[in-house]
Amino acid sequence: MSLPRPELDPGHAAALAARVTARAAREGLVAATYAIVDSPVGRLVAVVTPVGLARLAYEDFDGGVDAVLDDVAARLSPAIVEGPLDDLRRELEEYFAGRRRAFGLPIDWALVRTPFTQGVLRATVAIPFGATSTYRDIAAAAGSPAAFRATGNALGSNPIPIVVPCHRVLGSGGRFGGYTGGVGRKRALLAIEGAMLAL
């Protein structure tokens, strides 16, 4: 036998832990805050740094919440806590309800691997709500007109789908093209935006 371990009130440790994360965020001790956000296209894992939105992952498409956060921890910093992220939640909610055409939250490009990819994603951000573009046009807008295949790969590695609207980029010659969360989601997002598709 041993000295009895002290008993704890149920939920007390969790309540204290929540106080730690709130204080940590207030005192600027965290590198990023994350939240799980329900949406009409499935659960999303959002990661926001002091710079802006760095990651928006489709939970089922990126290996689950833990895998997404492990990746961010390894590439950005492990000082990551859960938080409310109310502004982002509201903006996403408005977007999915068709009431928001542009996102106000700044973007943090920290998880974008190469300058080329960043150029492609920046060109993609410029495609307006409800409009579409092509890999070829985005390659040209990113300054590398010949690199439209690499552009497809760059869009496929988009760490911030929906907000960086890679779903608005289609193949040339009437092809729909792939999507980082599956083509069903690409179709759903374009439908929310009322994009005119001849497909």
Added chain:
Amino acid sequence: MSAVTTGLPPFQRFLDAHAGDVLRYLVASVGRHDADDAFQETFIAALRAYPRLRKDSNLRAWVLTIAHNKALDHHRARARRPVPVAEIHDRADPAAADGADGIDASGEHWERVRALPPRQREVLTLRYAADLTHAEIALALQCTEAAARRAAADGLKTLRKELPDVPAPA
């Protein structure tokens, strides 16, 4: 995007995994009343150091060592100031020792442990409230494993005179 899983877990997961153990240890070592503040200090200090921590660290022993240092701060500060009258009253009042204010039956054991000489108190709380091994305790206290075992045995010997169900030295 391909996942990289070789690094430290996100701090939130680390916090969730060890919050209960750290709180249990602090309740034993500083008492229920002061455990909440010590818990805050422990995890805020852990967060400050976390990004520079070695990836292969024993996270549980690491955070309990930080908790131990916060408990030490608490005991040093306490030794420098007189015990408030209200606190003496609390301790003498058996009604305050169970039930309503969340103090359980094990409270008496740990109150007696807190009255032991510092090294014995430290070893017994780390061994039986934090469930660290003697080797981990020796690291936390920067003493030898033999010294940790001796302090535990001495502490338990004193406790056995006062309490019926205290274990024989391990």
